[in-house]
Amino acid sequence: MKEKVSVWFAKLNPLFNKLGRNYYLQAISASMMATLGPIFLGSFAVLLLVFPIEAVPQFLAASGFASILSAVYTFTIGSMALYVVFLMAKNLVTKFIPSDDGIMAGVIALMSFLFVTPLGTAADEVSAIPVTWLGAQGVFSAMIVGLLVGRIYILFKQKNITIRMPDSVPPMVSKVFESLIPTIAIGILFILVNRMFAATPFGNMHQCIYSVIQEPLKGIGGSIGAVIFLSLLQQILWFFGIHGTNVIMPLVQVLWMSMDAENLAKIAAGQKPENVVGYAFFMIITWSGLALGLALLMLVSKSRQYKQLGKIAIVPALFGITEPIIFGTPLVLNFGLAFPFIFNNTIALLIAYILTKIGILPVFMGTTPIFGLPLGFHAAVQGSISIIIAQLVIQLILSPLLWYPWFKRVEKKAILLESESEKIKRSL
Numbered sequence: 001m002k003e004k005v006s007v008w009f010a011k012l013n014p015l016f017n018k019l020g021r022n023y024y025l026q027a028i029s030a031s032m033m034a035t036l037g038p039i040f041l042g043s044f045a046v047l048l049l050v051f052p053i054e055a056v057p058q059f060l061a062a063s064g065f066a067s068i069l070s071a072v073y074t075f076t077i078g079s080m081a082l083y084v085v086f087l088m089a090k091n092l093v094t095k096f097i098p099s100d101d102g103i104m105a106g107v108i109a110l111m112s113f114l115f116v117t118p119l120g121t122a123a124d125e126v127s128a129i130p131v132t133w134l135g136a137q138g139v140f141s142a143m144i145v146g147l148l149v150g151r152i153y154i155l156f157k158q159k160n161i162t163i164r165m166p167d168s169v170p171p172m173v174s175k176v177f178e179s180l181i182p183t184i185a186i187g188i189l190f191i192l193v194n195r196m197f198a199a200t201p202f203g204n205m206h207q208c209i210y211s212v213i214q215e216p217l218k219g220i221g222g223s224i225g226a227v228i229f230l231s232l233l234q235q236i237l238w239f240f241g242i243h244g245t246n247v248i249m250p251l252v253q254v255l256w257m258s259m260d261a262e263n264l265a266k267i268a269a270g271q272k273p274e275n276v277v278g279y280a281f282f283m284i285i286t287w288s289g290l291a292l293g294l295a296l297l298m299l300v301s302k303s304r305q306y307k308q309l310g311k312i313a314i315v316p317a318l319f320g321i322t323e324p325i326i327f328g329t330p331l332v333l334n335f336g337l338a339f340p341f342i343f344n345n346t347i348a349l350l351i352a353y354i355l356t357k358i359g360i361l362p363v364f365m366g367t368t369p370i371f372g373l374p375l376g377f378h379a380a381v382q383g384s385i386s387i388i389i390a391q392l393v394i395q396l397i398l399s400p401l402l403w404y405p406w407f408k409r410v411e412k413k414a415i416l417l418e419s420e421s422e423k424i425k426r427s428l
Helices: 002-020 023-034 036-049 055-063 065-074 077-096 103-115 136-158 171-178 180-198 205-221 224-239 244-268 279-285 292-299 304-318 323-328 338-357 385-427
Strands: none
Touching (some): 023 136, 036 055, 036 077, 065 077, 065 244, 103 171, 103 180, 171 180, 224 338, 244 279, 292 304, 304 323, 304 385
C-alpha cells in the first residue's frame, strides 16, 4: 500500500513542482509578502488607536497623534490595493524578463487601476477618490489588473513593440521611450474597460470583481472547511517531499490577506472583526507546523540519534524554522510519523476555531505575522494576551502530546537498532 501511494505521488510530483515554479503564482506570493511592511505599520497604528488601556487612546487624542495614526492606517492597509497592483506587475515582469526591473510596468498598472476606479465628490463638491476600492475590497481587482498589465507589457517587450533609442542616449531616457508605446496602448485599453463596465449594472470593474469573484471566494475559501482541506493538502505535499507552502499559499494568500485587511478595517472603524479565519489565523495557529513539540520530545529521548537531532533542531524550531526536523528525522516519506505530520495542523486549527467561536479566543485583528519571530512574539502582533497564550499552549503542550504516541514507536525501533549496532561493534 505504501509503495502504491508513493508511486502515485511520484507521478504527480512533476505537476506540483511545475505549479510551485509558476511565474504567476510566484509573482502573487512575492507581491503579497512585500506588503508586509505597510500592513504591519498600519496594524500597529490601529492597535494604538484601540488600545485596551484607556489612557493610551486618550493621550493620542490629546497630543494630536490620533488623526495622524488614522491617516497612517488609511495610507497603508486602507490603500493596500495600490501597493498590490504595482507589485503584481513589477514582480511578474522580473520573472519573465530578468533584465527588466519591472518598475515601469508597475507604474502603468497603477495608472490603469486608477483609470477603472470611480471618482466621488467631497462635501465641498471637489472630486475625490473614495477609499472603498483602495483597501481590502479592491485587492482582487488590483491583482487582476497588475497581472494583466504585467503580461501585456511583457508581450510588448518580447515582440520589440517599443521605441528603440540609439546607444548614445542615456539609459534613463531610453527606458522612458521604450515604455511609451506600452503605456499608451494599455492606458487606452483600460479607458475602454472603464467605459464597458460603466454600462453594466455593476457600474465599475471593482464592484463587478468584488461581487462575482472576491465575495463568493471568501464564502468558500474563507471557511474553516476550506482552511482544513488546504492545510491537509499542504502537509501531504510536504510528506512526499514537495514544498507544500510554496504550492498552496499563493493560491489563497490574496484571499486570506484581504480578509485580514477587512478585520483591521472593522477595528479601525470601532466595529468587531468578523472573519475568524485568515492568513494571520492560519500562520499563527500552525506556526512551525507544530514540529516544535517533536523537537522537545527528541531533547529527552533515550535514542542517541533523536537526542542529538533534538539539540540541533530546538533553537531553529523556537523561531519557526523546522527544516532540520523535517529533513533530519526525516519526516518526508516517514510513514511511522505520517499521521501527526499531516493531521496536527488540522487538530490545532479546529481547536482554535472552536475556541474563537465560543468566545474564549478573540477574532484575530489580522496583522500579518512576521516570519522568524520567536515563539510567543510571533503571536503578539495580534495585540491579545489570550492569542499569545494560545500559541504557547499549542506549541508547548498540545504539540508534544500529539506527537508523543507516534514518536515513542519510532524511538523504540531506533533504540533497538542502536543497541544491535553497539553489540556488533563489541563483537568486532
